[in-house]
Amino acid sequence: MPRKKFSLLYSTIYDLVRKVPPGYVTTYGQIAQRVGCTARTVGFAMAALPHGSNVPWQRVINSQGKVSPRTDGDGNILQRNLLEIEGIQFDQKAQLNLDRYGWIFLK
DNA sequence: TTGTTGACTCTGA
DNA sequence: CTCAGAGCCAACA
Structure with missing residues (x-):
């Protein structure tokens, strides 16, 4: 287990x-x-996240409501795909509505 | 300790 | 997708 x-x-x-x-x-x-x-x-922490971890990194996006492109490769495509599977829909600008999908952390 | 780099954000034009 | 520049913090060599 991840230590x-x-x-x-x-x-x-x-x-x-x-x-x-x-x-x-x-x-x-x-x-x-x-x-x-x-x-x-935070972005740096996501980049350091190993593949296959139990962290839903795909649910973290930038303030523009879009998936941030990585320097590594086309991981952003995968990220968008995973989000769509979860029921999140992107508009023609490849953006999503944060008012609707944005999660507010409970205090 | 200094310099470089990065899955960001804000602001001005 | 408006685009460019500056600020910001942490990891790493």
Whole structure:
């Protein structure tokens, strides 16, 4: 089982992402504000996430309501595909409605 | 400790 | 998809 091989900050971020239910999404900025860091750091944490983890990384998108393109490859295509499977629909601009799909973390 | 890099966000034009 | 520039924090060499 995945052990604590991540820093406390990363673990906190991942734990937060795990609370997002299927069919909903959250933004880097929301997580950043919740854990007390910047959006870049959250994105960096997602990039460091190993493939096959129990973290629904696909539910994390940018403030524009779109999937952020990665430098690595076409993982964003997969991400969008996974979200559509969960019932999230994108419009013609490849964006989704955060008012409807955005998840608000409970305090 | 310094410099580089990154799945971001905001603002101005 | 409007586009470009600056700010921001953490990981890594």
